[in-house]
Amino acid sequence: GAVVSQHPSWVICKSGTSVKIECRSLDFQATTMFWYRQFPKQSLMLMATSNEGSKATYEQGVEKDKFLINHASLTLSTLTVTSAHPEDSSFYICSAGSLGGSSYNEQFFGPGTRLTVL
Amino acid sequence: AQKVTQAQTEISVVEKEDVTLDCVYETRDTTYYLFWYKQPPSGELVFLIRRNSFDEQNEISGRYSWNFQKSTSSFNFTITASQVVDSAVYFCALSGPSGTYKYIFGTGTRLKVLA
Numbered sequence: 001g002a003v004v005s006q007h008p009s010w011v012i013c014k015s016g017t018s019v020k021i022e023c024r025s026l027d028f029q030a031t032t033m034f035w036y037r038q039f040p041k042q043s044l045m046l047m048a049t050s051n052e053g054s055k056a057t058y059e060q061g062v063e064k065d066k067f068l069i070n071h072a073s074l075t076l077s078t079l080t081v082t083s084a085h086p087e088d089s090s091f092y093i094c095s096a097g098s099l100g101g102s103s104y105n106e107q108f109f110g111p112g113t114r115l116t117v118l
Numbered sequence: 119a120q121k122v123t124q125a126q127t128e129i130s131v132v133e134k135e136d137v138t139l140d141c142v143y144e145t146r147d148t149t150y151y152l153f154w155y156k157q158p159p160s161g162e163l164v165f166l167i168r169r170n171s172f173d174e175q176n177e178i179s180g181r182y183s184w185n186f187q188k189s190t191s192s193f194n195f196t197i198t199a200s201q202v203v204d205s206a207v208y209f210c211a212l213s214g215p216s217g218t219y220k221y222i223f224g225t226g227t228r229l230k231v232l233a
Contacts, residue, residue: 032219038161043209043225091161097219106151107213107221111162 003027004096006110013084014118021079021113023094029074030096034107035067038091050077084117091115120145122212124224131200132232139195139227141210147171152186152193153211153221163209169193200231 003026013019023033031052036044048069050056056069066088068080077096081088091114095107121144131137143152154166167177169186177184181198197204210224 034219034221041228043223046220049220093161093163106153106168107219109155109163109165111160114161 002106002108004030004094004108004110006092006094006113008113009111010114010116012116012118015085016083019081019084019115021081021092021094021115023077023079023096023110025075025096025108028096028108030077031074032097033071033077034095034097035069035077035079036093036095038093038112044093047079081115084115086117089115089117120147120212120214120222122210122222122224124208124210124227126227127225128228128230130230130232133202134199136196136198137200137229137231139197139208139210139229141193141195141224143191143193143210143212145191145212145214147214149215151213153213154184154193154195155209155211156206157209157226158206166195166208197229200229202231202233205229205231 005024005026007022011019033050035047037047038044046059047062048056048058050069050071052071052074058064066082071077091112093112094110097107123142126140150171152169156164156166167184174186174188183196185194207226207228209226211221213221
């Protein structure tokens with residue numbers, strides 16, 4: 001159980017275009033989802049926390065107008081990179097927290113999306 | 119403030135050697151959770167273990183073992199008889215009391231197991 005999927009697994013786009021990444025919890029409902037960014041040979045950097053039905057909370061330094069997050073349902077969150085530029089090329093990972101009451105504070109991670117902006 | 123330190127950036131060992139990856143954490147919470155994840159070259163994080171702050175028992179799972187010591191705020195990970203397939207980046211993470219979910223990740227340790 002506790003499977004999280006991401007789509008697409010990789011994407012190449014031209015500079016200036018927008019790219020949408022989907023994150024789905026397949027077998028559980030997630031009130032909270034997280035979006036991370038990981039540069040080569042670095043750790044995961046939390047970009048934002050997404051709660052179903054409300055606005056995402058962005059970490060300091062992350063442009064909310066650049067990285068649009070929508071958490072429209074308990075099983076789906078999307079990250080849209082708007083007007084992507086080469087510096088946005090990175091590995092994006094989402095995770096989902098299980099719906100309330102769990103005795104563990106556990107996030108379940110998606111397989112990641114590798115974005116390359118030309 | 120919460121913090122996770124993985125001081126070892128990269129470790130290289132020869133196959134069949136034992137290797138220990140260090141993790142030191144800082145938190146003011148009395149209830150917290152510690153995790154280890156493996157990230158192979160494919161990029162997908164693989165969950166290895168979860169430990170809560172009230173359970174200091176060491177854990178063994180096959181060739182993997184974990185040593186949790188609250189007195190030194192450490193949660194170290196040992197691989198016995200390492201194999202080439204163990205080559206990956208290993209992350210230690212810390213989260214706070216139930217309901218917060220937010221993780222603090224260490225910088226990771228890159229393990230290279232040479233044949």
